[in-house]
Amino acid sequence: MAGSLRALRRRIRSTQSTKKIFSAQELIAGARIVRAQARVEASKPYAREITRVLSALASSASLEHPLLNERTGTGRAAVLVVTSDRGFAGSYNVNVLRRTEELLGTLRQQGKDPVLYVIGRKGETYYSFRDRPVEETFTGFSEQPAYSDAQEVGRSLIDVFAPGDDAGRSATVDEVHIVYTEFVSLLSQVPVARRLAPVDTEELQRDDEDSADGTGVGPSGVPTSYEFEPSPDALLDSLLPKYVTTRIYAALLEAAASESASRRRAMKSASDNAEELAKNLSRQANQARQAEITQEISEIVGGADALVSAGADD
Amino acid sequence: MATLQVELVAVEKTIWSGEASMVIARTTEGEIGVLPGHAPLLGELAPGGVVTIRSTEGPDVVVAAHGGFLSVTPQGVSILAENAEISSDIDVERAREALRRAESAGDDPESLAAARRAQSRLRAAGQAV
Numbered sequence: 001m002a003g004s005l006r007a008l009r010r011r012i013r014s015t016q017s018t019k020k021i022f023s024a025q026e027l028i029a030g031a032r033i034v035r036a037q038a039r040v041e042a043s044k045p046y047a048r049e050i051t052r053v054l055s056a057l058a059s060s061a062s063l064e065h066p067l068l069n070e071r072t073g074t075g076r077a078a079v080l081v082v083t084s085d086r087g088f089a090g091s092y093n094v095n096v097l098r099r100t101e102e103l104l105g106t107l108r109q110q111g112k113d114p115v116l117y118v119i120g121r122k123g124e125t126y127y128s129f130r131d132r133p134v135e136e137t138f139t140g141f142s143e144q145p146a147y148s149d150a151q152e153v154g155r156s157l158i159d160v161f162a163p164g165d166d167a168g169r170s171a172t173v174d175e176v177h178i179v180y181t182e183f184v185s186l187l188s189q190v191p192v193a194r195r196l197a198p199v200d201t202e203e204l205q206r207d208d209e210d211s212a213d214g215t216g217v218g219p220s221g222v223p224t225s226y227e228f229e230p231s232p233d234a235l236l237d238s239l240l241p242k243y244v245t246t247r248i249y250a251a252l253l254e255a256a257a258s259e260s261a262s263r264r265r266a267m268k269s270a271s272d273n274a275e276e277l278a279k280n281l282s283r284q285a286n287q288a289r290q291a292e293i294t295q296e297i298s299e300i301v302g303g304a305d306a307l308v309s310a311g312a313d314d
Numbered sequence: 315m316a317t318l319q320v321e322l323v324a325v326e327k328t329i330w331s332g333e334a335s336m337v338i339a340r341t342t343e344g345e346i347g348v349l350p351g352h353a354p355l356l357g358e359l360a361p362g363g364v365v366t367i368r369s370t371e372g373p374d375v376v377v378a379a380h381g382g383f384l385s386v387t388p389q390g391v392s393i394l395a396e397n398a399e400i401s402s403d404i405d406v407e408r409a410r411e412a413l414r415r416a417e418s419a420g421d422d423p424e425s426l427a428a429a430r431r432a433q434s435r436l437r438a439a440g441q442a443v
Contacts, residue, residue, distance in 0.1 A: 042327040049323055049392050053356055053385050147325045147396070229343045229357035238358055239383065242396070249325060 008285040019274035026267035029260045036257035058201045066162040067240040077112045078173040082180035082255040083123030085142040090266030093122040099191035100179045150249035158241045180251040181258035189258035316350035319390030324398040336368040355386040362430035364438045376401040378438035380431045401438045409435040
């Protein structure tokens with residue numbers, strides 16, 4: 001009996017110390033969500049402006065840019081998957097990866113050959129464990145992405161999609177998709193798949209109209225006619241890659257906020273579970289202790305009775 | 315007096331916003347000064363360029379803006395930049411160091427861009443380059 005009591009006490013102690021780790025993680029994640037949400041907000045003015053400028057430009061330029069037009073030359077589609085670097089985030093990575101599998105299935109049905117680009121160590125290990133080829137991986141910034149990280153990813157993707165004239169080689173993919181987790185609220189994060197390139201001009205104009213003031217339209221209701229410096233086509237050339245990078249950056253920020261929210265929730269239920277486990281264990285330990293005492297008493301009483309009855313026989 | 319509503323936004327945050335009487339910038343085509351009532355315009359800022367905003371309240375705002383666009387609409391002027399720094403925040407010594415490093419690093423596009431960024435920072439800080 002004494003052995004089981006000791007074992008129980010040891011389990012209680014270890015449960016309590018893991019609980020401490022969980023609740024520390026929960027607090028860190030909670031603080032990160034707030035910061036991540038602030039960064040999402042801070043990045044919005046730029047995203048809004050660049051969408052507006054591009055939308056104005058798209059209605060003026062010849063729209064012959066490779067980043068705007070659908071094509072089917074290579075039969076390959078790049079898919080960028082945004083996962084986290086660390087675990088402890090509940091179903092966050094599983095959901096993103098499941099959404100990715102769905103997208104890959106759809107692409108294959110359309111006769112396209114998907115090429116994977118992975119952000120985050122979790123996604124990297126997922127695919128390398130399954131021996132699936134991954135074109136390129138980016139790790140180390142999933143929780144706090146900087147714009148330079150988005151630029152690095154953007155460069156690789158634009159390089160395969162629209163290498164530019166001076167690169168001396170042609171594009172190797174027809175489309176670029178991104179799968180990331182959208183931060184809806186603290187309780188709900190939804191994995192979504194979007195097409196990054198070619199840029200959907202209709203979506204662009206819709207986004208622009210959504211941004212309230214409808215600055216693409218003059219006071220009289222006619223579209224503003226802009227002067228361009230340099231020419232619209234040259235502007236489009238330099239703006240489109242930046243737009244794609246901005247989209248990637250926005251996705252990274254959303255994903256970072258979702259990751260923290262998801263981690264906080266997972267850590268909250270883990271620490272709740274640990275607490276309950278510790279409670280049950282200490283109940284068992286108390287019972288074991290009580291049983292031990294009862295047994296000792298009955299042994300003493302039994303012994304004394306035996307002595308008394310032995311004395312009476314004399 | 316008519317004024318311009320100016321917004322200077324970098325990718326990670328809005329850097330400056332307010333009223334101004336004039337915005338001076340350099341696009342890839344040349345210097346441009348924007349006064350209130352300017353025709354709608356979209357321009358690409360020259361690499362390594364400096365944007366000056368004549369603020370109506372307080373002194374001129376001089377900004378090192380790299381990889382950016384200028385958009386003039388009837389509502390105002392917005393300057394979009396991948397990297398932007400207000401002159402008062404620029405550390406001249408560090409910018410010089412960055413320029414030296416970038417120039418000695420060679421001719422690849424990466425270090426050329428770094429050199430231009432450092433140059434624009436120095437110019438915005440009022441240093442000769």
